[in-house]
Each structure stands twice: as C-alpha cells, then as structure tokens.
Amino acid sequence: MLNPKQRAFLDDIVARVPPKLDSIFVPLFEKEVRMGRYGACTTYSRVLAEVLQEFHWRTTWVRPVYIETANRAGIDYLAGKISEEEARALGGKIQVWGDIREGQDYQHAVCYMPVWDVTVDLAMMPRLSRLVPSHPYWAENSKFPPWITKFEFKTYRLEYRVYETQPDAVKEAKRFIRGVVSEHGYT
Secondary structure, three states: OOOHHHHHHHHHHHHHHHHHHHHHHHHHHHHHHHOOOOOHHHHHHHHHHHHHHHOOOOOOEEEEEEEEEEOHHHHHHHOOOOOHHHHHHOOOOEEEEOOOOOOHHHOOEEEEEOOOOEEEEOOOOOOOOOOOOOOOEEEEOOOOOOOEEEEEEOOOOOOOHHHHHOHHHHHHHHHHHHHHHHHOOOO
16 A cells, blocks of 8 residues: 555656656657657656666566556446447447557557556557547556556567667656656655
8 A cells, every 4th residue: 555655756757757758759759650650658668667766666667568448438338338339329439558469559568666566657648539538647556547447467579669769858758757756755
C-alpha cells in the first residue's frame, strides 16, 4: 500500500511529465509517424525508467503490454449487459494497445516499478475518435482505471527509434523528470 507521499509523487509524474515530454518529442514523432513508425510509449517509459533507476528504484523496467480500453457502452457490452447493436447505437468503443500481430507499429509499453507494484503509462492518450476516456495513469497492484478492461504484460521486443536517434531530446526529458523526482524529496 502506497503512502500519501508516494501517491502525490506518482500523481505529479502523471500530471506534469506527459505534457513536457509531448513538447519535446511530438515534433519528432510526427516525422516518425509519416514514416509508419510510432514510439511515444517506449520512449516515455524508457526515459522515466532510466531516471527512476538513477534514484533508488534500481529494478524499474520498461515492459511491453497488451491493453484493451473501452468507454461506458463498450464496457457494458463486454460485461454482457447490452448487445453489440445497443453498444454501437450508444457509441460503444473498444480499443486495443500492444497488439503486434501486424508489426511493431502497434506496440505499447509502460514503466513498471516492482518495488511498489506500480505501473505508470505516460503515453496512453485518446485515439482520434476520442470516444474512450484514455489518458496517462498510474496503477497500484494492478488496480487499473475502469476504462482499462484488459491489461497483460507481454514479452515481445520493443523498438526505441526516437529514443535512439534523438539524444538531445532524451537528455532534456531526463533533466525535467529528475527535477520532478527531486522536488518530491527522492535523492
């Protein structure tokens, strides 16, 4: 069970880090997207994991995952409360993250802190439809937000293209996260 200081730290990471990383990396990702590559999740998770490892979370890892998210109508459909037709009429939507059957473009990664049993997903964003209320989050002991209907750690290989090709952006991102971590008294 996390204490209030740990919860405040994680809340701050999830609130402040994604917008800053977006400002650093989104222009770089836009170029990669045009080339058919993505990678915010791997880059953000790797940057966070490496910074946390510099402090006292040595066993923090980047983990590939498979996730399904859904809005209220999608959740009701999955639970068998309404039919597929009713779900469609209500704008039901189910989205998949980390399904790599068709290639690495569909990978998804999170930062996992086993010492606290916490998963941090800094790159979970609404898709273009905006029908599923997905956003960056942290979850303790696999107690995920209600819009995450399925979560599994996987073992597929992750690609880190933007991380590997943009060292100055990585340095800037790490510097920012170090500041946030230090503000919470972790040294």
